[in-house]
Amino acid sequence: MSSFRNMALHTDLYQLTMMQTYVQKGLQDQKVVFDMFFRSLPFGNGYAVYAGLEQIIDYLTELAFSEEDIAYLESLGFKKKFTELLRNFRFTGDVYSMREGEIIFPNAPVLTVEARIVEALLIETALLNIFNHQTLIATKASRIKQITGKKTTVDFGARRGHGPQASLYGARAACIGGMDGTSLVKAGNKFKLPVFGTMSHAFVQSFEKEEQAFMAYAEENEGNVVLLVDTYNTLRSGVPNAVKTAEKLKERGKTVDGIRLDSGDMAYLSKEARKMLDRSGFPDIKIAASGDLDEYIIAELENQGAAIDMYAVGTKLITAFDQPSLGGVYKLVEVEAQGKRNPRIKLSDNIEKIITPGRKKPYRIINSRTGRVEGDYITLADERVPEKGRNLLLFDPVNTWKQKTVEDFEAIELQEKVINKGKRIISRPEIEEIRSYRETALSRFWEEHKRKKNPQVYYVDLSADLWRLKHKMIEEMRSHFLKQQS
Amino acid sequence: MSSFRNMALHTDLYQLTMMQTYVQKGLQDQKVVFDMFFRSLPFGNGYAVYAGLEQIIDYLTELAFSEEDIAYLESLGFKKKFTELLRNFRFTGDVYSMREGEIIFPNAPVLTVEARIVEALLIETALLNIFNHQTLIATKASRIKQITGKKTTVDFGARRGHGPQASLYGARAACIGGMDGTSLVKAGNKFKLPVFGTMSHAFVQSFEKEEQAFMAYAEENEGNVVLLVDTYNTLRSGVPNAVKTAEKLKERGKTVDGIRLDSGDMAYLSKEARKMLDRSGFPDIKIAASGDLDEYIIAELENQGAAIDMYAVGTKLITAFDQPSLGGVYKLVEVEAQGKRNPRIKLSDNIEKIITPGRKKPYRIINSRTGRVEGDYITLADERVPEKGRNLLLFDPVNTWKQKTVEDFEAIELQEKVINKGKRIISRPEIEEIRSYRETALSRFWEEHKRKKNPQVYYVDLSADLWRLKHKMIEEMRSHFLKQQS
CATH class of the missing domain: 3.20.140.10 (nicotinate phosphoribosyltransferase)
Incomplete structure (x- = not known):
């Protein structure tokens, strides 16, 4: 391949x-x-x-x-x-x-x-x-990275590339152009790129309670605990459960590394989530955003002061959607x-x-x-x-x-x-x-x-x-x- | 691959x-x-x-x-x-x-x-x-074929697909969706698809005279003689030279199969070329068109009564350009x-x-x-x-x-x-x-x-x-x- x-x-x-x-x-x-x-x-x-x-x-x-x-x-x-x-x-x-x-x-x-x-x-x-x-x-990636600057920015497009090889070499090109890594494991292996990943909605739903899903994941993926917080409701359920998980892990000397927003108004949600995390004593938990992002949407989010630390860009990058x-x-x-x-x-x-x-x-x-x-x-x-x-x-x-x-x-x-x-x-x-x-x-x-x-x-x-x-x-x-x- | x-x-x-x-x-x-x-x-x-x-x-x-x-x-x-x-x-x-x-x-x-x-x-x-x-x-191809109907319609996108595998499996999908064949030889071989091809501008230019290029090509590619007529000037040079080539071949009991238009106003050029070919006694020489075509442009050409028998579609098909x-x-x-x-x-x-x-x-x-x-x-x-x-x-x-x-x-x-x-x-x-x-x-x-x-x-x-x-x-x-x- x-x-x-x-x-x-x-x-x-x-x-x-x-x-x-x-x-x-x-x-x-x-x-x-x-x-x-x-x-x-x-x-x-x-x-x-x-x-x-x-x-x-x-x-x-x-x-x-x-x-x-x-x-x-x-x-x-x-x-x-x-x-x-x-x-x-x-x-x-x-x-x-x-x-x-x-x-x-x-x-x-x-x-x-x-x-x-x-x-x-x-x-x-x-x-x-x-x-x-x-x-x-590579050019599309560079364009996106010009907007995200020092914020970690990652290719999440594997499933939307034009077939497996396009996703694989697309990840390579994206990292040459400016992305800091990819979700595609094969690309990580073949081209020595940093790989990134969190969890899916299906994972959260496969547990009776959101908190259980977070805890199970956190226990087994130390060092890469990024919790997806929008399965039920970002601010009323996801973020509070992420805080609870972080508190439990803290007692064991461990940490939650981040949360991921995948829907809704990311400018508003990220700022509110940031406040909740800070107030709870977790200023080090990072906020990642994904979901049909491109350089235009990211520029808007940045203009609005979104509290996003990391961007995951999929379809619009890997297909060079606008051209x-x-x-x-x-x-x-x-x-x-x-x-x-x-x-x-x-x-x-x-x-x-x-x-x-x-x-x-x-x-x-x-x-x-x-x-x-x-x-x-x-x-x-x-x-x-x-x-x-x-x-x-x-x-x-x-x-x-x-x-x-x-x-x-x-x-x-x-x-x-x-x-x-x-x-x-x-x-x-x-x-x-x-x-x-x-x-x-x-x-x-x-x-x-x-x-x-x-x-x-x-x-x-x-x-x-x-x-x-x-x-x-x-x-x-x-x-x-x-x-x-x- | x-x-x-x-x-x-x-x-x-x-x-x-x-x-x-x-x-x-x-x-x-x-x-x-x-x-x-x-x-x-x-x-x-x-x-x-x-x-x-x-x-x-x-x-x-x-x-x-x-x-x-x-x-x-x-x-x-x-x-x-x-x-x-x-x-x-x-x-x-x-x-x-x-x-x-x-x-x-x-x-x-x-x-x-x-x-x-x-x-x-x-x-x-x-x-x-x-x-x-x-x-x-496949869906894009079907959409294009809905417009071209019974006219032969071919994938010419290999160089513009998202890498080799995207072009190869794109050709496969395009033929499932409706294309009658592809220019990509590997796809023809692997998937038993009809393959199509003509000649390039570089080929025409590599000979001293356009007519020499046409004749050399015709002599060596019997059964697939499609002459590219727009290197110098379609109606004043390309088509007349194609006619001359057809006349010489006719003396030997052989034929020119088609001409290809690749630039200019294809509605006008195709109608004029058709008249010239018909008047010269070559109603069987087909006219092919290529050059940034998609279903919208083809529909316009058809509406204007373009005398085109075959369409070659590249970039817009193989990249699904508009989406x-x-x-x-x-x-x-x-x-x-x-x-x-x-x-x-x-x-x-x-x-x-x-x-x-x-x-x-x-x-x-x-x-x-x-x-x-x-x-x-x-x-x-x-x-x-x-x-x-x-x-x-x-x-x-x-x-x-x-x-x-x-x-x-x-x-x-x-x-x-x-x-x-x-x-x-x-x-x-x-x-x-x-x-x-x-x-x-x-x-x-x-x-x-x-x-x-x-x-x-x-x-x-x-x-x-x-x-x-x-x-x-x-x-x-x-x-x-x-x-x-x-």
């Missing part, structure tokens, strides 16, 4: 029909470059959080067709000459990627593949499938022919959808005086690294009159080589490392980019050379198109 | 802490009954399509904890007495379910579990996770204590959220005169089957004045036993059988229930005995709650 092996057939049929065409025409060894990126930010957020790289690497480095796969393809009518090639097929290309956990923006290449055309085509579907999912959930798709794409930017590298472009009626051609390098420009990020800056791969100490002109690639000059900056290269000739060449980071990388990366951004509503648009600019290449090619394509018509 | 084995830890932590509590208190063998159902229909649709049963059965019949799972749980602080029980843990209960592909409605038990409490708790998360996902996608979660729940309805079966209920401020207690049987009432469905009718498990030939009073369980009497009817029991003492007792149906079951089931409904906007609300009624039990228990719970307060 959780492996990314055996995924050779996890591809759209057209990748295979196109591959077959190249093979039959003897064109399969053309070297190409594809960029993976996305075009617009989800949820109206000011940034996205990159997740899924580890699974992409696993998929690429273990890619192989089984005999059963090949038999199936032959049954579909694929030709022997082509399926022979698949029998020994491996991904042998190079992959450059931003680090997992990176703060990413539209139109900057997150991951770049250099490979034979047949290899580069086959992998598109799986790469986008993994990237789109995990980056979406359940990230439109990540994977586009051809260069073809090598007769030993010459030719940048490629695809036109569109919409200038913002025109692909930036060529093998490129994305940099992040950090202002050395403030330590804050000024923008991303994309150059051609063979351009010189933007030099520290010099002035750098940043200009919007569409609205070119929008410019700024950065004087004292550092340019950090965002991609690193992660796969060399089909082999992984970076170590496997723990989620904790990815989380903390994300945290540091995000801390370099101005608050204006992190705002939940109408955040400041972040600059993703092109070097002057790259901009000129792109516009030269747009002109060439126009004339190429005229030839198509003739 | 695609197996539902090894899923013992795919559960929320609280299931395990509650299980441990029951084990430590010696309560683990209590027999309980849980109902799985959902409370409201997604997308404003008039019905839902049940999918995921096969994976639920696989999960339940292969459930076991590995030594590694147990070591992990012990590292979390679970006690030996409890983990010893897990070492030989199997699901040994009985499961009753509606058939996969069934047309289902809110508040009727889709699946019922009778098991020891520790078994029944553990499985909640995975059951809901599978049910919520596949039923959601990416089905709120399926799993609720305790009966506890056996001292050999006596005690129905259970859970109150709520909202009467429609109050659970219907007890072990029940759902029936579908078919009007014998019309052959059409009148409503669902839920009885207690030990009530007599509603008798054919007698009058049956159906009344809304909330608004009890809404009543109708059905005179000549047949009552079809909706659930069958699918797992007996932990063992599967039904055969494994092919997707094609599930599809055709769904098709027949849906054909018995009035058009009013299938409408895309404001469909007629379908009756899900309770027998008089069940209704009385429920209301008696609501009263008892009220007094029980008063005792909780004392």
Whole structure:
């Protein structure tokens, strides 16, 4: 369920029909470059959080067709000459990627593949499938965590994810993005994430009295005693019984750790419950809230001074409810022919959808005086690294009159080589490392980019050379198109 | 990636802490009954399509904890007495379910579990996770297919699903719900689904001329020659080149099967393209459309007389974009204590959220005169089957004045036993059988229930005995709650 092996057939049929065409025409060894990126930010957020790289690497480095796969393809009518090639097929290309956990923006290449055309085509579907999912959930989680701040915030969405694997890798992505843990035990085990859990209404009801249920649970789950208080009535039954339980445990030198609210007006209930707990001498009992929460509801609760210490977020996080798709794409930017590298472009009626051609390098420009990020800056791969100490002109690639000059900056290269000739060449980071990388990366951004509503648009600019290449090619394509018509 | 084995830890932590509590208190063998159902229909649709049963059965019949799972749980602080029980843990209960592909409605038990409490708790998360996902996608697919009718309609969403497994089982569910096939090769192989594919813009661009790309593809993919015509300009370049390709192939006795539109105004473009193809003597070349389609856009295209023969639906289908979660729940309805079966209920401020207690049987009432469905009718498990030939009073369980009497009817029991003492007792149906079951089931409904906007609300009624039990228990719970307060 959780492996990314055996995924050779996890591809759209057209990748295979196109591959077959190249093979039959003897064109399969053309070297190409594809960029993976996305075009617009989800949820109206000011940034996205990159997740899924580890699974992409696993998929690429273990890619192989089984005999059963090949038999199936032959049954579909694929030709022997082509399926022979698949029998020994491996991904042998190079992959450059931003680090997992990176703060990413539209139109900057997150991951770049250099490979034979047949290899580069086959992998598109799986790469986008993994990237789109995990980056979406990580971004949603980051957005939620921006609101909850230092308060423990946990993924409770397992039952509502799009199947078991979506819940499992969704939990992973959620923790990369900012969640402090998950209720999903498998995710805790597989990714070394903190796991959280309380009790259900069914549990409380299975005892004659609420108090009995609380006491039984408390006796057997020391260190993790969070009592669900809304089965009968939160303030008239649940909280008083939680207090009674806490008093009994206190006599034995033990504690109730928290209560959980799961329905009703959480602002009011939490404040009242807090008072009751404090008055009874239990200021250390924490209050957790769950039940169809998202960043908007949590922001309202926080504005109203809700006395909530911990948030559990389910459906809205794990399904990215308000925008359940990230439109990540994977586009051809260069073809090598007769030993010459030719940048490629695809036109569109919409200038913002025109692909930036060529093998490129994305940099992040950090202002050395403030330590804050000024923008991303994309150059051609063979351009010189933007030099520290010099002035750098940043200009919007569409609205070119929008410019700024950065004087004292550092340019950090965002991609690193992660796969060399089909082999992984970076170590496997723990989620904790990815989380903390994300945290540091995000801390370099101005608050204006992190705002939940109408955040400041972040600059993703092109070097002057790259901009000129792109516009030269747009002109060439126009004339190429005229030839198509003739 | 695609197996539902090894899923013992795919559960929320609280299931395990509650299980441990029951084990430590010696309560683990209590027999309980849980109902799985959902409370409201997604997308404003008039019905839902049940999918995921096969994976639920696989999960339940292969459930076991590995030594590694147990070591992990012990590292979390679970006690030996409890983990010893897990070492030989199997699901040994009985499961009753509606058939996969069934047309289902809110508040009727889709699946019922009778098991020891520790078994029944553990499985909640995975059951809901599978049910919520596949039923959601099957329902979305059915909704789309209601609009496209006999026109071939295909899942193209692989790259946008929530990870590989969501795309794979999403394709399965989409075909159960109504799609005629998928672009995802793995799904075609695993579930014996028809696979569809054309070519990409990158493919067209990798040739010097569009026409060369078309010809190369056509030569190598006989029988599946669908040409993507919007890379340069649909009407001025793509369609004319498709016609040229078709003419050349015709000389060799071969054919172009279709063209694909992927951008622009599809109503206009398809009508113009149709004229061009017809005028050139190719009335058999089909026109396919793709590009962010959903049932609303397709309905508009159809209203405008678009000449589209085939629809490919991606993101909006595979993510259930407009409502990416089905709120399926799993609720305790009966506890056996001292050999006596005690129905259970859970109150709520909202009467429609109050659970219907007890072990029940759902029936579908078919009007014998019309052959059409009148409503669902839920009885207690030990009530007599509603008798054919007698009058049956159906009344809304909330608004009890809404009543109708059905005179000549047949009552079809909706659930069958699918797992007996932990063992599967039904055969494994092919997707094609599930599809055709769904098709027949849906054909018995009035058009009013299938409408895309404001469909007629379908009756899900309770027998008089069940209704009385429920209301008696609501009263008892009220007094029980008063005792909780004392």
